[in-house]
Amino acid sequence: MKMNRIASLFLFLLSTTLLISCGNADDDVSLNLNTGGDLGLGKPVDNCLDFGENELLLSIQDQFTTLPGKVSIFFRVSDEFGNPVAGLNASQFTVYEQGRNDDCFNTISASESQARISPNSQIFRNHTLLVLDLSNSVLSSSLPELKSASTSFINNVMPEMANESFQMAVYWFDGEDVLHELHPLTSNRSLLIDAIDSITTDISQDPSTDLYGAVLKSTDIAEDLLDDAAQSQIIGAASVVLFTDGTDQASRYSESSALEAVEEADSNISFFTIGLGAEIDSDVLEEIGKTFSVFAGNKEELEVTFNQLSQKVSERANSFYLFEYCSPKRDGSGENNLVIRVLNNGLSGAVQTKFDATGFTAGCE
Numbered sequence: 001m002k003m004n005r006i007a008s009l010f011l012f013l014l015s016t017t018l019l020i021s022c023g024n025a026d027d028d029v030s031l032n033l034n035t036g037g038d039l040g041l042g043k044p045v046d047n048c049l050d051f052g053e054n055e056l057l058l059s060i061q062d063q064f065t066t067l068p069g070k071v072s073i074f075f076r077v078s079d080e081f082g083n084p085v086a087g088l089n090a091s092q093f094t095v096y097e098q099g100r101n102d103d104c105f106n107t108i109s110a111s112e113s114q115a116r117i118s119p120n121s122q123i124f125r126n127h128t129l130l131v132l133d134l135s136n137s138v139l140s141s142s143l144p145e146l147k148s149a150s151t152s153f154i155n156n157v158m159p160e161m162a163n164e165s166f167q168m169a170v171y172w173f174d175g176e177d178v179l180h181e182l183h184p185l186t187s188n189r190s191l192l193i194d195a196i197d198s199i200t201t202d203i204s205q206d207p208s209t210d211l212y213g214a215v216l217k218s219t220d221i222a223e224d225l226l227d228d229a230a231q232s233q234i235i236g237a238a239s240v241v242l243f244t245d246g247t248d249q250a251s252r253y254s255e256s257s258a259l260e261a262v263e264e265a266d267s268n269i270s271f272f273t274i275g276l277g278a279e280i281d282s283d284v285l286e287e288i289g290k291t292f293s294v295f296a297g298n299k300e301e302l303e304v305t306f307n308q309l310s311q312k313v314s315e316r317a318n319s320f321y322l323f324e325y326c327s328p329k330r331d332g333s334g335e336n337n338l339v340i341r342v343l344n345n346g347l348s349g350a351v352q353t354k355f356d357a358t359g360f361t362a363g364c365e
Contacts, residue, residue, distance in 0.1 A: 040075065042351035045339050048104035049096065049350070055080055056342055056349030061235055061320070062123060063353060069364035071355050072324045073340060074123060074235065084319030085344060090116045092344055095325055098337040105339055113325040114365065120322035121165040124235045127185060127225045128157060128168040128313060131218045133244035134199065135174045136207030142245065142276065142299040143201060149306035150196045153241075156310035157317070158189035166317060170195055171218060175208025175250045179217035185225075211248035212258035215288055218242065219261045222269045237320070238269045239313050242288065243306075245276040259287050270316060272309055276302060291316075326364035329357040 040059035045051055062074040077085040095115060096105035108115075130150065132138075138146060150170075159166055170182040170192060183195035222238040229236030248255070262271055273289030275282060276296050286293045292312045296305040329336050336357055341350035 039351050042075075042353045045341075045350045045352045046098070046105070046337070049339065051341065051348065051350050054349040055347040056085060056344060058340060058342060058349055058351040060351055060353055063355070065355055065357075065360075067359050068362065069327050069329070069357070069360040070324055071327050071338065072118070072322060073338075073353065074120060074320070074322050075340075075351070076320050077342060077344075077349070078319060079347065084316045086315040086318035088117070088321060088342060088344060090323070092342055093323060094341045094343075096339040096341070097327065097329065098339075099329060099333055100336075105337070108325065108328065110325075113327070115323070115325040118322045118324050119163075119165070120320060121163060123322065124165055124320055125225075125229050125237075126166050126317040126320070127222065127236065127238040128166075128317075129218050129222060129238065129240045130154070130168060130170045131179070131214055131240060131242040132170065132172045132182075133174075133209060133211070133214075133242075133246070134172040134204050135209040135246065135249075136204065137209075137279075138245050138276075139201045139204060142302065143199065145299040145302045146243070147196050147199060149303040150243075151193050152303050153306045153310045154189050154192045154196070156307060157314050158187070158192065160189070162187040162189075168192055169221075171214075171221075172199075172203070173210055173214035173217075174204040175206035175210050177210065177213060177250075177252055179214055179221070208249045209244070209246050210250040210252055211244055211246075212253040212255060213250065214242065215258040216253055216261050219265050219269070223266055226266055226268050236268060237317070238266075239272060239291075239316065240269060241272045241274070241309065241313060243274040243276070244280065244285070246279045247281045247284070255284065259284075262288055262290060270313075272313060274305055274309055276305075327355070327357060327360060330360050330362075331358060333357045333360070 038057050040061055042060040057078050058075050060075045064072050095108040097108055098105040158168055164187055167185045167187050169185040172180050172182050183192055218240045222240055225238055226236040270291040271289050272291055273285040273293040275285045294305050294309050296302045335354055337354050339350055339352045
Protein backbone atom coordinates (compact mmCIF):
# COMPACT_ATOMS: atom_id res chain seq x y z
CA MET A 1 0.00 0.00 0.00
CA LYS A 2 1.45 3.37 -0.95
CA MET A 3 2.24 5.81 1.85
CA ASN A 4 0.12 8.64 0.40
CA ARG A 5 -2.89 6.34 0.33
CA ILE A 6 -2.34 5.40 3.98
CA ALA A 7 -2.21 9.08 4.84
CA SER A 8 -5.42 9.76 2.94
CA LEU A 9 -7.19 6.98 4.81
CA PHE A 10 -5.96 8.32 8.15
CA LEU A 11 -7.25 11.82 7.38
CA PHE A 12 -10.60 10.41 6.33
CA LEU A 13 -10.99 8.56 9.62
CA LEU A 14 -10.18 11.70 11.60
CA SER A 15 -12.92 13.60 9.79
CA THR A 16 -15.80 11.34 10.88
CA THR A 17 -18.35 12.88 13.25
CA LEU A 18 -18.59 9.94 15.64
CA LEU A 19 -15.71 8.43 17.57
CA ILE A 20 -14.94 5.51 15.29
CA SER A 21 -12.13 3.03 15.43
CA CYS A 22 -11.23 0.82 12.51
CA GLY A 23 -8.72 -0.83 14.82
CA ASN A 24 -6.77 -3.48 13.04
CA ALA A 25 -8.71 -2.94 9.82
CA ASP A 26 -8.97 -6.14 7.83
CA ASP A 27 -7.55 -6.53 4.37
CA ASP A 28 -8.66 -8.77 1.54
CA VAL A 29 -6.02 -11.37 2.32
CA SER A 30 -7.22 -11.93 5.88
CA LEU A 31 -10.90 -12.07 4.97
CA ASN A 32 -10.83 -14.15 1.80
CA LEU A 33 -12.89 -17.32 1.81
CA ASN A 34 -9.83 -18.89 0.21
CA THR A 35 -6.25 -18.56 1.41
CA GLY A 36 -4.61 -18.41 -2.00
CA GLY A 37 -3.87 -14.70 -1.79
CA ASP A 38 -5.70 -11.52 -2.76
CA LEU A 39 -7.23 -13.11 -5.85
CA GLY A 40 -8.45 -16.29 -4.18
CA LEU A 41 -8.66 -19.02 -6.80
CA GLY A 42 -7.72 -16.53 -9.53
CA LYS A 43 -4.38 -15.18 -10.65
CA PRO A 44 -2.97 -11.90 -12.04
CA VAL A 45 -4.12 -10.89 -15.50
CA ASP A 46 -1.89 -11.54 -18.51
CA ASN A 47 0.26 -8.54 -19.41
CA CYS A 48 -1.05 -8.54 -22.98
CA LEU A 49 -4.20 -6.77 -21.73
CA ASP A 50 -2.10 -3.97 -20.19
CA PHE A 51 -4.63 -3.19 -17.44
CA GLY A 52 -2.03 -1.95 -14.99
CA GLU A 53 -2.22 -2.28 -11.21
CA ASN A 54 -5.47 -3.39 -9.56
CA GLU A 55 -7.28 -0.69 -7.58
CA LEU A 56 -10.13 -3.11 -6.90
CA LEU A 57 -9.54 -6.74 -5.92
CA LEU A 58 -11.68 -9.57 -7.27
CA SER A 59 -11.15 -12.59 -5.08
CA ILE A 60 -12.56 -15.73 -6.73
CA GLN A 61 -14.19 -18.05 -4.19
CA ASP A 62 -15.66 -20.67 -6.51
CA GLN A 63 -16.33 -21.29 -10.20
CA PHE A 64 -18.18 -23.84 -12.27
CA THR A 65 -19.74 -24.45 -15.69
CA THR A 66 -23.23 -25.61 -16.61
CA LEU A 67 -24.21 -27.11 -19.95
CA PRO A 68 -24.99 -26.14 -22.61
CA GLY A 69 -22.51 -23.26 -22.13
CA LYS A 70 -22.85 -21.20 -18.95
CA VAL A 71 -19.81 -20.05 -16.98
CA SER A 72 -20.37 -19.05 -13.33
CA ILE A 73 -17.80 -17.25 -11.18
CA PHE A 74 -18.41 -16.48 -7.48
CA PHE A 75 -16.15 -13.75 -6.11
CA ARG A 76 -15.79 -10.96 -3.59
CA VAL A 77 -14.88 -7.37 -4.52
CA SER A 78 -12.92 -5.06 -2.23
CA ASP A 79 -10.80 -1.96 -2.62
CA GLU A 80 -7.07 -1.82 -1.98
CA PHE A 81 -7.66 -1.04 1.71
CA GLY A 82 -9.75 -4.18 2.13
CA ASN A 83 -13.07 -2.32 2.27
CA PRO A 84 -15.93 -4.31 0.68
CA VAL A 85 -17.44 -2.98 -2.55
CA ALA A 86 -21.18 -3.63 -2.65
CA GLY A 87 -23.96 -2.77 -5.11
CA LEU A 88 -22.20 -3.57 -8.38
CA ASN A 89 -24.27 -4.59 -11.42
CA ALA A 90 -23.52 -6.68 -14.49
CA SER A 91 -22.97 -3.66 -16.75
CA GLN A 92 -19.86 -2.75 -14.71
CA PHE A 93 -18.14 -6.03 -15.60
CA THR A 94 -16.38 -6.94 -18.85
CA VAL A 95 -15.50 -10.51 -19.83
CA TYR A 96 -12.46 -11.45 -21.91
CA GLU A 97 -11.71 -14.92 -23.26
CA GLN A 98 -8.56 -16.40 -24.76
CA GLY A 99 -8.77 -19.62 -26.73
CA ARG A 100 -6.07 -21.80 -28.26
CA ASN A 101 -5.86 -19.66 -31.40
CA ASP A 102 -5.76 -16.25 -29.66
CA ASP A 103 -2.55 -14.35 -29.04
CA CYS A 104 -4.34 -12.26 -26.40
CA PHE A 105 -7.88 -11.98 -25.05
CA ASN A 106 -11.03 -11.08 -26.97
CA THR A 107 -13.84 -9.04 -25.42
CA ILE A 108 -17.10 -10.99 -25.05
CA SER A 109 -20.23 -8.97 -25.80
CA ALA A 110 -22.27 -8.49 -22.62
CA SER A 111 -25.57 -8.51 -24.52
CA GLU A 112 -24.77 -11.51 -26.70
CA SER A 113 -23.43 -13.48 -23.74
CA GLN A 114 -26.39 -12.51 -21.51
CA ALA A 115 -24.02 -11.54 -18.72
CA ARG A 116 -25.76 -11.09 -15.38
CA ILE A 117 -25.39 -11.01 -11.62
CA SER A 118 -27.39 -13.99 -10.33
CA PRO A 119 -28.78 -14.88 -6.88
CA ASN A 120 -26.13 -16.75 -4.92
CA SER A 121 -28.32 -18.41 -2.30
CA GLN A 122 -27.54 -21.88 -3.64
CA ILE A 123 -23.83 -21.60 -2.94
CA PHE A 124 -23.40 -18.91 -0.27
CA ARG A 125 -24.56 -18.19 3.29
CA ASN A 126 -23.74 -15.08 5.28
CA HIS A 127 -24.36 -15.51 9.01
CA THR A 128 -24.60 -12.55 11.39
CA LEU A 129 -24.46 -13.10 15.16
CA LEU A 130 -25.78 -10.11 17.09
CA VAL A 131 -24.45 -10.49 20.65
CA LEU A 132 -25.94 -8.10 23.23
CA ASP A 133 -24.72 -7.23 26.72
CA LEU A 134 -27.79 -7.47 28.98
CA SER A 135 -25.97 -7.07 32.27
CA ASN A 136 -27.56 -4.97 35.01
CA SER A 137 -26.07 -1.66 33.86
CA VAL A 138 -27.73 -1.98 30.44
CA LEU A 139 -31.07 -3.27 31.71
CA SER A 140 -31.37 -0.52 34.31
CA SER A 141 -30.31 2.46 32.23
CA SER A 142 -30.34 1.96 28.45
CA LEU A 143 -32.59 -0.98 27.52
CA PRO A 144 -35.17 1.04 25.48
CA GLU A 145 -32.38 2.65 23.47
CA LEU A 146 -30.64 -0.69 22.92
CA LYS A 147 -33.87 -2.32 21.73
CA SER A 148 -34.52 0.52 19.30
CA ALA A 149 -30.94 0.46 18.01
CA SER A 150 -30.97 -3.33 17.61
CA THR A 151 -34.22 -3.16 15.66
CA SER A 152 -32.70 -0.59 13.30
CA PHE A 153 -29.64 -2.79 12.89
CA ILE A 154 -31.78 -5.79 11.92
CA ASN A 155 -33.81 -3.72 9.47
CA ASN A 156 -30.66 -2.40 7.83
CA VAL A 157 -28.79 -5.70 7.57
CA MET A 158 -31.56 -8.19 6.79
CA PRO A 159 -33.45 -8.06 3.45
CA GLU A 160 -37.14 -7.19 3.70
CA MET A 161 -37.97 -10.36 1.78
CA ALA A 162 -36.46 -13.47 3.36
CA ASN A 163 -33.34 -14.59 1.50
CA GLU A 164 -31.52 -17.75 2.52
CA SER A 165 -28.19 -16.09 1.69
CA PHE A 166 -28.63 -13.77 4.69
CA GLN A 167 -29.27 -15.24 8.12
CA MET A 168 -29.03 -13.73 11.59
CA ALA A 169 -29.20 -14.98 15.16
CA VAL A 170 -29.43 -12.93 18.36
CA TYR A 171 -27.62 -13.87 21.57
CA TRP A 172 -27.20 -12.12 24.91
CA PHE A 173 -24.89 -12.38 27.89
CA ASP A 174 -24.72 -11.27 31.50
CA GLY A 175 -22.57 -12.72 34.31
CA GLU A 176 -23.47 -16.37 33.76
CA ASP A 177 -21.18 -18.82 32.04
CA VAL A 178 -23.73 -19.04 29.22
CA LEU A 179 -24.25 -17.28 25.91
CA HIS A 180 -28.04 -17.15 25.89
CA GLU A 181 -29.86 -17.63 22.59
CA LEU A 182 -32.59 -15.04 22.14
CA HIS A 183 -33.44 -16.24 18.62
CA PRO A 184 -31.77 -18.87 16.42
CA LEU A 185 -30.56 -18.26 12.89
CA THR A 186 -33.31 -17.12 10.57
CA SER A 187 -33.80 -15.22 7.32
CA ASN A 188 -37.01 -13.64 8.67
CA ARG A 189 -36.26 -10.24 10.11
CA SER A 190 -39.74 -9.89 11.66
CA LEU A 191 -38.99 -12.84 13.94
CA LEU A 192 -35.72 -11.22 14.99
CA ILE A 193 -37.43 -7.91 15.75
CA ASP A 194 -40.11 -9.70 17.79
CA ALA A 195 -37.33 -11.36 19.77
CA ILE A 196 -35.74 -7.97 20.51
CA ASP A 197 -39.14 -6.61 21.57
CA SER A 198 -39.49 -9.49 24.04
CA ILE A 199 -36.48 -8.41 26.12
CA THR A 200 -37.55 -7.25 29.59
CA THR A 201 -35.63 -5.80 32.52
CA ASP A 202 -35.96 -9.07 34.44
CA ILE A 203 -34.42 -11.28 31.72
CA SER A 204 -31.12 -11.63 33.57
CA GLN A 205 -30.46 -13.43 36.85
CA ASP A 206 -26.80 -12.40 37.14
CA PRO A 207 -25.92 -8.65 37.15
CA SER A 208 -22.25 -9.19 36.30
CA THR A 209 -20.63 -9.05 32.83
CA ASP A 210 -18.93 -12.07 31.27
CA LEU A 211 -17.60 -10.20 28.24
CA TYR A 212 -14.67 -12.49 27.47
CA GLY A 213 -16.85 -15.57 27.79
CA ALA A 214 -19.25 -14.06 25.26
CA VAL A 215 -16.38 -13.47 22.84
CA LEU A 216 -15.14 -17.05 23.17
CA LYS A 217 -18.58 -18.63 22.84
CA SER A 218 -19.74 -16.50 19.89
CA THR A 219 -16.49 -17.26 18.07
CA ASP A 220 -17.08 -20.97 18.59
CA ILE A 221 -20.62 -20.65 17.22
CA ALA A 222 -19.37 -18.81 14.15
CA GLU A 223 -16.72 -21.46 13.55
CA ASP A 224 -19.35 -24.20 13.80
CA LEU A 225 -21.60 -22.41 11.30
CA LEU A 226 -18.80 -22.31 8.75
CA ASP A 227 -18.03 -25.97 9.33
CA ASP A 228 -21.69 -26.87 8.81
CA ALA A 229 -21.81 -24.83 5.60
CA ALA A 230 -18.71 -26.56 4.28
CA GLN A 231 -20.24 -29.96 5.03
CA SER A 232 -23.21 -28.92 2.85
CA GLN A 233 -20.85 -27.72 0.10
CA ILE A 234 -21.91 -24.12 0.68
CA ILE A 235 -19.47 -21.22 0.98
CA GLY A 236 -19.95 -19.54 4.33
CA ALA A 237 -19.02 -16.21 5.88
CA ALA A 238 -19.87 -14.97 9.36
CA SER A 239 -19.97 -11.69 11.25
CA VAL A 240 -19.87 -11.45 15.05
CA VAL A 241 -21.37 -8.11 16.16
CA LEU A 242 -20.91 -7.55 19.89
CA PHE A 243 -22.38 -4.73 21.99
CA THR A 244 -21.33 -3.84 25.54
CA ASP A 245 -21.41 -0.87 27.88
CA GLY A 246 -18.57 -1.99 30.13
CA THR A 247 -15.67 -4.28 30.80
CA ASP A 248 -15.46 -7.93 31.83
CA GLN A 249 -16.44 -8.19 35.50
CA ALA A 250 -16.95 -11.93 35.89
CA SER A 251 -13.23 -12.68 35.40
CA ARG A 252 -14.19 -16.21 34.42
CA TYR A 253 -12.02 -16.10 31.30
CA SER A 254 -8.87 -14.14 30.62
CA GLU A 255 -8.53 -11.21 28.28
CA SER A 256 -5.66 -12.95 26.50
CA SER A 257 -7.76 -16.05 25.74
CA ALA A 258 -10.55 -13.94 24.24
CA LEU A 259 -8.19 -11.91 22.08
CA GLU A 260 -6.36 -15.05 21.00
CA ALA A 261 -9.66 -16.62 19.92
CA VAL A 262 -10.44 -13.61 17.76
CA GLU A 263 -6.96 -13.44 16.26
CA GLU A 264 -6.87 -17.15 15.44
CA ALA A 265 -10.47 -17.44 14.26
CA ASP A 266 -11.30 -18.70 10.79
CA SER A 267 -10.43 -16.02 8.26
CA ASN A 268 -14.04 -16.14 7.02
CA ILE A 269 -15.24 -14.55 10.28
CA SER A 270 -15.46 -10.78 10.68
CA PHE A 271 -15.58 -9.15 14.13
CA PHE A 272 -17.41 -5.91 14.94
CA THR A 273 -17.84 -4.21 18.32
CA ILE A 274 -20.06 -1.42 19.64
CA GLY A 275 -19.15 0.28 22.90
CA LEU A 276 -21.41 2.55 24.98
CA GLY A 277 -20.45 5.07 27.61
CA ALA A 278 -17.35 5.90 29.60
CA GLU A 279 -16.80 2.58 31.38
CA ILE A 280 -15.71 0.57 28.34
CA ASP A 281 -12.12 -0.35 27.56
CA SER A 282 -11.85 1.01 24.04
CA ASP A 283 -8.47 -0.61 23.39
CA VAL A 284 -9.81 -4.08 24.19
CA LEU A 285 -12.95 -3.51 22.14
CA GLU A 286 -10.84 -2.41 19.18
CA GLU A 287 -8.89 -5.66 19.39
CA ILE A 288 -12.06 -7.74 19.66
CA GLY A 289 -13.68 -5.75 16.85
CA LYS A 290 -10.71 -6.19 14.57
CA THR A 291 -12.80 -5.63 11.44
CA PHE A 292 -14.53 -2.49 12.66
CA SER A 293 -15.36 -0.94 16.02
CA VAL A 294 -17.45 2.07 16.93
CA PHE A 295 -18.32 3.88 20.16
CA ALA A 296 -21.30 5.89 21.38
CA GLY A 297 -20.69 8.45 24.09
CA ASN A 298 -24.22 8.15 25.50
CA LYS A 299 -27.40 6.16 24.99
CA GLU A 300 -28.92 8.88 22.80
CA GLU A 301 -26.18 8.19 20.21
CA LEU A 302 -26.68 4.44 20.32
CA GLU A 303 -29.06 4.06 17.39
CA VAL A 304 -26.93 6.24 15.12
CA THR A 305 -23.90 4.17 16.10
CA PHE A 306 -25.68 0.86 15.41
CA ASN A 307 -26.83 2.20 12.04
CA GLN A 308 -23.30 3.11 11.07
CA LEU A 309 -22.04 -0.33 11.97
CA SER A 310 -24.93 -1.98 10.13
CA GLN A 311 -23.75 -0.33 6.95
CA LYS A 312 -20.33 -1.98 7.34
CA VAL A 313 -21.86 -5.40 8.03
CA SER A 314 -24.28 -5.08 5.10
CA GLU A 315 -21.58 -3.92 2.70
CA ARG A 316 -19.43 -6.91 3.55
CA ALA A 317 -22.30 -9.36 3.02
CA ASN A 318 -23.26 -7.72 -0.28
CA SER A 319 -19.74 -7.61 -1.70
CA PHE A 320 -20.02 -11.24 -2.87
CA TYR A 321 -21.21 -11.73 -6.44
CA LEU A 322 -22.24 -14.66 -8.62
CA PHE A 323 -21.42 -13.50 -12.15
CA GLU A 324 -22.68 -15.68 -15.02
CA TYR A 325 -22.52 -15.49 -18.78
CA CYS A 326 -22.96 -17.68 -21.86
CA SER A 327 -19.60 -18.43 -23.47
CA PRO A 328 -19.20 -18.48 -27.27
CA LYS A 329 -16.69 -21.33 -26.91
CA ARG A 330 -17.88 -24.75 -28.05
CA ASP A 331 -17.09 -28.40 -27.44
CA GLY A 332 -13.61 -29.24 -28.69
CA SER A 333 -12.10 -25.89 -27.75
CA GLY A 334 -10.74 -27.42 -24.57
CA GLU A 335 -9.49 -25.26 -21.73
CA ASN A 336 -9.85 -21.50 -22.20
CA ASN A 337 -8.50 -18.54 -20.26
CA LEU A 338 -10.96 -16.06 -18.81
CA VAL A 339 -10.57 -12.53 -17.42
CA ILE A 340 -13.24 -10.57 -15.57
CA ARG A 341 -12.73 -6.85 -15.16
CA VAL A 342 -14.79 -4.42 -13.07
CA LEU A 343 -15.03 -0.62 -13.26
CA ASN A 344 -16.50 1.38 -10.37
CA ASN A 345 -16.25 5.11 -9.68
CA GLY A 346 -13.10 5.50 -11.75
CA LEU A 347 -11.39 2.48 -10.16
CA SER A 348 -10.73 -0.82 -11.88
CA GLY A 349 -9.64 -4.34 -11.09
CA ALA A 350 -9.39 -7.65 -12.89
CA VAL A 351 -8.71 -11.31 -12.23
CA GLN A 352 -7.83 -14.23 -14.50
CA THR A 353 -8.97 -17.83 -14.36
CA LYS A 354 -9.82 -20.61 -16.83
CA PHE A 355 -12.68 -22.93 -17.73
CA ASP A 356 -13.18 -26.16 -19.65
CA ALA A 357 -15.67 -25.89 -22.53
CA THR A 358 -16.10 -29.64 -22.99
CA GLY A 359 -19.68 -30.32 -24.03
CA PHE A 360 -20.50 -26.65 -24.72
CA THR A 361 -23.13 -26.12 -27.43
CA ALA A 362 -25.64 -23.47 -28.47
CA GLY A 363 -28.78 -22.89 -26.43
CA CYS A 364 -27.39 -21.27 -23.29
CA GLU A 365 -29.81 -18.88 -21.61
